[in-house]
Every structure is written in C-alpha cells, then in structure tokens.
Amino acid sequence: MRYELDPVRVRKILGNKKQFIMGDMAIAYGGLLAGVGFFGGYPITPASEVAEGMARMLPRAGGTFIQMEDEIASMAAIIGAAWSGTKTMTATSGPGFSLMMENYGYAIMTETPCVIANVQRTGPSTGQPTQGAQGDMLQTRWGSHGDMMAIALCPSTVQECLDMTIEAFNLSEKYRHPVVLLADGEVGHLREKVVIPDVDEMELIERIEATVDKDKFIPYSESQTNPGSKVPDFPTFGSGYRSYVTGLTHNDMGFPATDKQPDHERLINRLVSKITDDREKLTDVEEIELEDAEIVFVTYGASARPAESAVRMARAKGIKAGMLRLKLVWPFPEKAIYELSKKVSKIIVPEMSLGQMVHPVREFAAKDCEVIVAPKVGGVMHLPVELLAYLEEGSQ
Amino acid sequence: MSEMINQTEMREKYLRKGMLPSIFCNGCGHGSSLDYTFRAIEELGLDLDNMVFASGIGCSSRIPGYINADGLHTTHGRSLAFATGVKAANPELDVVVFSGDGDATGIGGNHFIHAARRNIDITVIILNNFIYGMTGGQVAPTSPKGTIATTAPYGNLEGAFDISELAKSLGAAYVARWPVFYPSQPIKSIKDAIQTKGFSLVELMSPCPTAYGRRNKLGNIKKLWDWYEDNSILAEEYDKIMNYGTDEEKAETINKIKIGVFQHTEKVGFFEAYEEQIANLMANDDKKWGGSK
Ligand SMILES: Cc1ncc(C[n+]2csc(CCOP(=O)(O)OP(=O)(O)O)c2C)c(N)n1
Ligand code: SF4
Ligand SMILES: [Mg+2]
Numbered sequence: 001m002r003y004e005l006d007p008v009r010v011r012k013i014l015g016n017k018k019q020f021i022m023g024d025m026a027i028a029y030g031g032l033l034a035g036v037g038f039f040g041g042y043p044i045t046p047a048s049e050v051a052e053g054m055a056r057m058l059p060r061a062g063g064t065f066i067q068m069e070d071e072i073a074s075m076a077a078i079i080g081a082a083w084s085g086t087k088t089m090t091a092t093s094g095p096g097f098s099l100m101m102e103n104y105g106y107a108i109m110t111e112t113p114c115v116i117a118n119v120q121r122t123g124p125s126t127g128q129p130t131q132g133a134q135g136d137m138l139q140t141r142w143g144s145h146g147d148m149m150a151i152a153l154c155p156s157t158v159q160e161c162l163d164m165t166i167e168a169f170n171l172s173e174k175y176r177h178p179v180v181l182l183a184d185g186e187v188g189h190l191r192e193k194v195v196i197p198d199v200d201e202m203e204l205i206e207r208i209e210a211t212v213d214k215d216k217f218i219p220y221s222e223s224q225t226n227p228g229s230k231v232p233d234f235p236t237f238g239s240g241y242r243s244y245v246t247g248l249t250h251n252d253m254g255f256p257a258t259d260k261q262p263d264h265e266r267l268i269n270r271l272v273s274k275i276t277d278d279r280e281k282l283t284d285v286e287e288i289e290l291e292d293a294e295i296v297f298v299t300y301g302a303s304a305r306p307a308e309s310a311v312r313m314a315r316a317k318g319i320k321a322g323m324l325r326l327k328l329v330w331p332f333p334e335k336a337i338y339e340l341s342k343k344v345s346k347i348i349v350p351e352m353s354l355g356q357m358v359h360p361v362r363e364f365a366a367k368d369c370e371v372i373v374a375p376k377v378g379g380v381m382h383l384p385v386e387l388l389a390y391l392e393e394g395s396q
Numbered sequence: 397m398s399e400m401i402n403q404t405e406m407r408e409k410y411l412r413k414g415m416l417p418s419i420f421c422n423g424c425g426h427g428s429s430l431d432y433t434f435r436a437i438e439e440l441g442l443d444l445d446n447m448v449f450a451s452g453i454g455c456s457s458r459i460p461g462y463i464n465a466d467g468l469h470t471t472h473g474r475s476l477a478f479a480t481g482v483k484a485a486n487p488e489l490d491v492v493v494f495s496g497d498g499d500a501t502g503i504g505g506n507h508f509i510h511a512a513r514r515n516i517d518i519t520v521i522i523l524n525n526f527i528y529g530m531t532g533g534q535v536a537p538t539s540p541k542g543t544i545a546t547t548a549p550y551g552n553l554e555g556a557f558d559i560s561e562l563a564k565s566l567g568a569a570y571v572a573r574w575p576v577f578y579p580s581q582p583i584k585s586i587k588d589a590i591q592t593k594g595f596s597l598v599e600l601m602s603p604c605p606t607a608y609g610r611r612n613k614l615g616n617i618k619k620l621w622d623w624y625e626d627n628s629i630l631a632e633e634y635d636k637i638m639n640y641g642t643d644e645e646k647a648e649t650i651n652k653i654k655i656g657v658f659q660h661t662e663k664v665g666f667f668e669a670y671e672e673q674i675a676n677l678m679a680n681d682d683k684k685w686g687g688s689k
Contacts, residue, residue: 009678012681012685013681038481038484040480040481040484059670059673059674059677060674060677060678060681062674062678064484064485064667064670066480066484066514068477068510069506069507069510070506072474072507073474073477073480073506073507073510074477076471076474076477076478076480076481076507077477077478077480077481077484078481079470079478079481080450080468080470080477080480080482080483080484080485081482081484081485082485083466083481083482084448084482084484084485084489085485085486086486088481088485102471103470103471103474106470106471235466237448237468237482237486238445238446238448238466238486238488238489239445240445241466242412242444242445242464242465242467243466243467244412244415244460244461244466244467244469245466245467245468245469246461246467246469247469247471248469253414255414255415255461256461
C-alpha cells in the first residue's frame with residue numbers, strides 16, 4: 001500500500017488534547033485516529049462537515065480523500081479501497097444513506113470492513129435537510145434486500161462521536177462487516193468539549209490478513225489463522241492470493257453458487273451468526289437510576305439527553321424513574337431489554353420519529369411490560385418536561 | 397516476453413480454472429476478449445499478482461472471474477467507482493475493468509463519465525453487444541434505432557450512445573474501438589491502453605447471438621459477424637469519404653460505426669497528481685513544525 005496514514009502527523013494535525021468542536025468534526029477526528037486511509041463521500045446536510053474535515057486533514061496525514069459523484073459511488077469506492085488494504089469511511093445522511101443501500105448489502109455479502117457515518121435526518125425523501133432526526137434506525141438493520149445483520153453505534157455526545165467512530169472501525173475490522181455510526185443531526189452539529197485519547201488510551205483492532213499457503217487458502221469460510229472464528233482471513237488485493245470477490249452467492253472458495261441452496265444457506269447463516277454469536281459480548285448500555293426503577297426510558301442518540309433530565313426531574317418528585325441507554329443499537333441487545341422489562345412495569349422509547357426502535361424493544365420485552373413510543377417529529381428534540389409528562393402519567 | 401507461447405499454454409497460465417466452464421453461449425463474442433487480454437498481459441510481461449480485474453453485472457462482467465488474478469465482481473454499473481477506490485488505496489496496482497454496454501452507459505453512465513473526467517488511471521474494456529444480454533435481450537442505451545428487443549418489441553425509437561465518442565469528449569487518454577473478431581488490433585489496443593497513463597477505454601464490439609442476433613434476423617453467427625463487418629468502417633476511411641466522397645458514398649457511410657484508435661495521449665493520472673499534492677502538503681507541514689514530523 002502506498003497511502004498509509006502517518007499517526008505522528010495525525011496527532012499534530014489534530015492539535016490540542018482538549019478541544020471544543022462539533023460532533024461531525026469529532027467523527028472525522030475519530031476516523032483519523034483509527035487510521036482511515038481513504039474517505040469517499042458526497043456532500044449532504046447535516047453530514048458535510050465530516051467530509052470537509054477529511055478533505056482538509058486526510059491528505060496531510062497521507063490518506064486519500066475523493067468527493068465522489070454520488071453516494072452510490074462513495075459506498076463503492078470505500079469498499080474497493082478496503083480491498084486494497086486500508087481502513088475506509090464515508091459519511092452521509094438520510095437520502096444518501098438510502099442510495100448506499102445497494103452497496104451496503106454488497107459490503108455485507110463480501111465481508112468488507114468499512115465505516116459509514118450517518119448523521120441522520122428525517123424523510124421520506126428530502127424531508128428537512130437542516131434538521132436532525134433519527135430516520136434510519138431500521139433502514140440500517142433491514143435496508144438491504146435479503147437476510148442480513150447490522151452493527152451500529154449511537155453517540156449521544158460529541159466525545160462519543162469521536163470514541164464511537166474508533167469503535168466502529170474496530171468492529172468493522174473484527175467482523176469484516178460494514179459498521180454504521182448512527183449519529184443524528186442534533187449531536188452532529190452540537191459543539192462540546194472533547195478529549196483526544198492518547199495512543200495508550202485507545203485500542204485499535206486490525207483485520208486478520210491471510211497468511212496460509214496460497215494453495216491452501218479458503219477465502220469464505222472460518223478463519224484459518226484464528227480457529228473457531230467465523231470471520232475469514234482477509235486476502236488483500238495485490239498480496240498474491242488472487243481472490244475473487246462477488247456479491248453473488250458464493251461457495252467457500254468464492255466461486256458463484258447461485259443455484260445451490262446449501263451454499264446459500266451456509267453462507268448467509270455464517271454472515272449473520274458471526275455477529276449474533278457475540279450479541280451479548282457486544283451489548284453496550286448505560287444504566288441510569290435503574291436499581292429500583294418502575295418506569296423507564298430506553299433511549300439512544302440525542303434523545304437520551306432530554307430523557308436523562310426528565311429522569312432526574314421525576315426522581316426529585318419521588319417517581320421511580322430510570323433509563324437504559326443503548327450505545328450499540330445493532331445487533332439488538334435482546335437480553336438486556338428482556339431483563340429490564342421483567343423488573344419494570346412500563347418502557348417508554350423517546351424517538352425523533354414516529355417510532356422505530358420501539359419495535360425491537362416491544363419484540364423482546366416480556367409480555368406484561370407495557371412498551372410505548374414517545375414520538376417527536378419535525379426536526380426538534382424532546383423537551384425534558386415533555387418526557388417528564390410521560391413518566392408522571394405512567395407512574396399514576 | 398516470449399512470443400512463442402501458444403493459446404493452450406496461455407490459458408493454462410492465466411485462466412482461473414475453478415470457475416470453468418464459462419457461462420458464455422456458443423458464438424458469444426465475449427470469450428475472445430479473454431484471450432486478447434491474456435495475450436496483452438503476456439506480451440507486456442505484467443505480473444498477475446499486481447493486477448486487479450473489476451467488473452459490474454452482466455455476461456461481459458463475468459470475465460474477471462475467468463482470470464486467475466484478484467477479481468472484484470461488483471454491483472450493476474458501479475465497477476468504475478469501486479475501481480477508483482481500489483486504485484486510491486494502492487495506486488501501484490494495475491487495474492482493468494470489464495463492463496458491458498448496459499453496465500457502463502446505462503445504469504453506470506454517471507460513474508463512467510466521472511471516472512473519465514477525473515482521469516483515474518485505469519483501463520476499461522467495454523464489451524458492446526448493443527443489448528442487455530444477461531437478462532435476455534432488453535433494449536440498451538447503445539441499441540441502434542429500430543432494434544427489436546424484448547422491451548422494444550415494435551422497434552427502438554431512442555438514439556444510441558456512441559461509447560467511444562463519449563469517452564473521447566470526456567478527454568480520456570486512450571480510446572479505441574474494434575470488432576472483437578479482428579485478431580490483432582484489440583490486443584494491441586489493450587496493451588496500449590494498459591500502458592497509457594490516465595483513463596483508457598477499449599470498446600470491443602462483441603456479438604450476442606442469443607439475445608440480439610436471434611430477434612434481429614441475425615441469428616446465425618456468420619450473419620451477425622457479417623453485419624458487424626458491413627456496418628463498421630475504419631475511422632480514417634470514414635473521414636475520407638465524408639470529406640471527399642460522392643453523395644452516394646456519403647449516404648452509404650454516414651450510419652456506419654467508426655472503428656480504430658480515436659485518441660492516444662499521455663495524461664498525468666489523478667493519483668499521480670494526488671501524490672504530488674500530498675508531498676507538497678507534507679513538506680509545508682514539516683516546515684511549519686520545524687523540520688521534524
Ligand atoms: C441494480 C440492478 N438492476 C438490474 C439488474 C439486472 N441486470 C443484470 S445484467 C443486466 C444487463 C447487462 O447488460 P450489459 O451490461 O450490456 O452486459 P451483457 O450481458 O450484455 O454483456 C441487468 C439489467 C441488476 N443485476 N442490478
Ligand atoms: S446472452 Fe449474449 S452476451 Fe450473454 S453469453 Fe449469451 S451470447 Fe454472450
Ligand atoms: Mg450488453
């Protein structure tokens with residue numbers, strides 16, 4: 001590889017350890033710290049600042065930035081670059097994310113590590129370009145045709161925009177899967193303090209590259225380096241493995257097996273279970289006032305902030321309120337939700353939509369726990385008092 | 397490189413045998429492009445370990461599967477955007493893209509014009525059969541007016557893209573078009589295209605007896621090849637007739653497809669320019685940071 005990011009330069013370009021920056025910029029910082037070598041993107045509010053930050057900083061650190069002709073091409077280019085051996089990333093919002101679905105599926109099928117930062121807005125269609133929302137929670141999970149799994153993280157603060165971008169890269173490298181950072185316009189455009197982690201304060205995971213003899217290499221089966229892992233070793237282009245990468249159903253050798261039922265079944269089950277096997281290990285939640293809670297929010301992203309205020313206000317009034325914040329939304333933390341639902345009488349899911357994550361919450365909650373959505377549409381956040389009203393009503 | 401290697405030895409050396417038999421119908425023109433590409437690689441002495449063959453979706457896009465090198469069989473029309481990424485992260489790779497007329501100028505038209513405009517240093521081989529072959533003979537953006545296709549059952553009314561003309565107008569560094577049954581010109585063009593810096597296109601007119609020929613009364617292969625022969629003309633000859641010919645000659649020639657090398661220049665590829673920009677930026681930073689990184 002020619003374009004390797006120079007971490008020493010990255011540190012110098014980023015500057016002071018403590019800064020006051022926008023969520024979008026923190027995403028760009030996270031990408032650089034994780035070692036992104038290629039960024040391909042297309043402008044869209046409220047995500048453009050990620051691309052702009054990358055355009056300014058990435059070449060100076062030795063990486064490549066290209067503004068592609070659209071989001072279909074952006075997604076294509078980051079996948080191509082990943083196969084040349086670098087970490088890759090794009091950033092977009094609703095309409096662009098919809099366009100990316102075709103090659104998002106391709107990345108899943110071909111087990112290509114890459115990161116998509118989606119600074120969400122609403123829809124359908126162009127919707128409210130300059131307003132934040134949480135419109136793609138389910139598109140992330142179900143957006144491609146066919147069976148698939150998703151990995152997605154939801155930052156609630158600017159610091160998390162940075163930290164979770166690094167985490168997104170780590171998960172994508174580990175599972176050879178596209179990982180979506182599901183920020184929203186609110187947190188993307190928010191300015192807050194961030195602390196840039198030192199080298200010894202962050203862990204970086206790299207994909208396992210193929211090292212077995214070339215004639216013994218099996219490109220689409222369990223790892224040959226890491227026995228028991230369902231994630232195959234990565235044969236970087238140009239490394240002599242001469243591998244064939246296709247979005248068609250393929251057998252273990254990567255050859256098309258489009259009319260072979262057992263091959264398809266084995267492939268799809270491995271693609272999904274390589275992630276779902278680790279569902280509990282991956283579960284990442286924050287618990288607030290849950291010990292004795294009777295009525296709780298299950299939240300994510302920007303809406304966690306007014307929800308937390310509402311919990312504090314409710315507690316001051318003697319209401320046994322609490323909150324579970326999902327930091328990783330996909331694969332869905334089924335067990336955490338089920339266990340929570342057995343302890344509380346009501347779960348309220350505040351969402352900047354008419355309700356998306358309320359559906360999996362309801363699916364995995366115990367039958368006798370009531371689950372409702374607290375919807376807020378139109379591009380504004382819930383007010384804490386609005387959410388407090390849900391707690392007051394629910395506790396009567 | 398050895399000129400002596402014969403076709404059998406060449407196939408032995410370059411074919412990805414696990415992928416055989418090929419999906420191509422009897423009489424399909426696409427297979428020849430494989431032999432031409434092998435021959436070009438052999439004559440240039442290129443290292444297959446350092447080559448990546450990308451493609452979209454279509455019969456033509458299956459070609460990289462049969463070449464024993466890294467292959468990226470992508471989504472319909474998107475191969476050039478994928479290839480841009482491949483090259484971006486490792487500009488030292490020789491990247492060759494195979495595409496169909498529908499793949500490159502229908503669904504992928506936008507990526508085609510932008511890869512050419514950006515001057516990404518790759519070689520694109522488009523197998524133009526003037527039809528959507530793989531899906532059974534639907535009309536393509538390249539189908540001549542009057543073509544009968546499953547989705548143009550009463551005759552195509554739309555104007556057709558001239559792919560080479562399009563690439564030329566976009567400033568592609570190398571542009572050539574040949575019927576696939578010309579034995580030596582396609583090989584020479586593939587070699588020149590690979591060696592030319594910048595975006596290079598080789599358009600091969602490649603008959604599809606199954607989905608095009610049958611419906612357009614060109615069912616047997618001989619008839620289809622004759623049609624190609626009768627309806628194409630060397631660019632130099634075309635220009636001569638249009639400049640100096642009689643009205644009759646002009647009328648007979650004007651709708652023929654020009655073949656030949658249309659453009660052959662050297663253009664600094666995008667990534668070469670990019671590398672220079674990076675070097676300048678780093679030198680500036682080093683100065684600012686006091687010599688050390
Ligand atoms: C997004 C999408 N739309 C449609 C298709 C169906 N499709 C597969 S191949 C093809 C046409 C290919 O035509 P061309 O590129 O000319 O290749 P040929 O088969 O003629 O060589 C189409 C429409 C697809 N695979 N993906
Ligand atoms: S359908 Fe046409 S293009 Fe496809 S393999 Fe058959 S002859 Fe070739
Ligand atoms: Mg075609």
